Amino acid sequence: MLTMDNVRKTYVVGDVKEEILKGISMSLHEGEITALVGPSGSGKSTLLTIAAGLQRASDGHVLFEGENMTTMRPEQVRNIRASKFGFVFQFAHLVPFLTVEEQLILMLDVSASKMKKNETKQEINKVLQLVGIEHRKDAYPSSLSGGEKQRVAIARAIIHKPKVLFADEPTASLDSKKSNEVMSLIRDLTKTLKMTTLIVTHDEDMLRYADHIIKMSDGKIL
Amino acid sequence: MNIALKEIVKNKVRFSILGSIILLVSLLTFIISGLANGLSQDNASLIKDLPSGQLYMNKEAEGTYNLSRIDPDIQEKINSQQKEAVAFSIQMGFLNDESGKQRSVAFVTSTESKLFQKVKPGEIVLDRSLEEEGIKVGDTLTHDQFSGKLVVKSFVDQKKFSHAPVAYISMENYKEIYRTEDMQLVFVPTAESSLLFKDLQSFSNRDFLKTIPSYSAEQTSLNMIIWFLVVISGMLFGIFFYMMNVQKIGLFGILKAIGLKTSDLFKMMWTQMLFITLSALALSITFSQLFTSLAPKDIPFILTIETTLQLAAVFLIIGFIGATLSGIQMKRVEPLQAIQQGEV
Structure with missing residues (x-):
């Protein structure tokens, strides 16, 4: 589904060159969760953002469904992000002036979904049920708890049926009970919807939800 | 789904404040424009109502119409070449009414022309404002330098x-x-600026207005205020949307990360700008037209709907430019920065 081949990332600040990723190669597979773990500064978040098309690699290739994303135009990468990828971040980053239901409608609009109005309603109800937040459909983010916000963020990430789900520290802002709920939900959705999931975490407890664990240190896979 | 309008509905107070400021600035602009136009008519409607053409005064007058004297020979020559040409004079002066009260007037006389009132000796035709001050048709007026009497024949608007x-x-x-x-001026309707006569200086109607003492100073000051207000409104839009955008940098980044186009963010901002401006302008046009019908008669105020709509269009353009300039930062937002920045 998603393959990374000898990916390197170098930041240049003035005369100083810093190599964050030193030739990473890996493959992600459908219906599986791959967890990236490692200490701060090991390059795991940088690797996730390169895989997600949020920044370019300095060298190497990122292949999605056989196509090289590193040579695509920014507009092509944006199109893939909108229609084929889903994102969950450390913070929910919900749109403050939209209700829970409207957050999902917006994502469907962005992904240029061809669903009819009726189907959209049904799909939204189904996904909200899946993440267990259908009773807060008309609530604004300001009235949701941290766990509820993260569930809405997950619903937004999967409403358009993405092929790949990227999750960067999705439980970092949650307590341990809610963290387990969220990770369990991501695992269930990955299996049910046959998504490919790449997750970055520094929480060792969450690794039990992953099918593969990749340990990183100093920009390299250990 | 229109997220631009959703944001306005959720943040009514914030957007209402901007709308109210635009309403007040545009209303003030319309009213000053009405006053500028009213004062312009009050200052020079005699000239402004003339059809487009050329006015001539002698070169020695150096653009001061009341120092101009048209040589009768030249006047005759012009009349022979231009059948529509009319020679006329304007002199500021006083009239005494029947009760002996002095009235300040601008005396105007001319050779025969449809453009000026034809008056017989001993008669006088007055602007209607004097009728409103109590002078009636048939009243006898006097002038200190005139041996006879002048009978009011009629009034003109x-x-x-x-x-x-x-x-x-x-x-x-x-x-x-x-x-x-001698007459002071010659007017040739429909003439182009290329039509020149020896020893005479030619002025278009617009250029001649500038030779009227106080006209330029008055209009320049008022027009400067109008354009200053228009620029202020543009800056208001720029500053407002800049502040809004700065607060939403994180949100824009996230929206870009999930795949929203930068052009969609601009469309969102333009929709909001249009909604606020059109609502504010609709109210301010209504209020200014109400003011037009309710303003006291002694205030020289003329605001046509055409002028109002032209200014409204300028407000829209300026608002668009202000909002767009402030939106450049939206283009620069990197999704990655927003993700690393934390909760929006």
């Missing part, structure tokens, strides 16, 4: 010069009052 009502008198009476045989 909106004929003013240098803020004084116009008083049309006959050529004979004018010559007696001002002890001169």
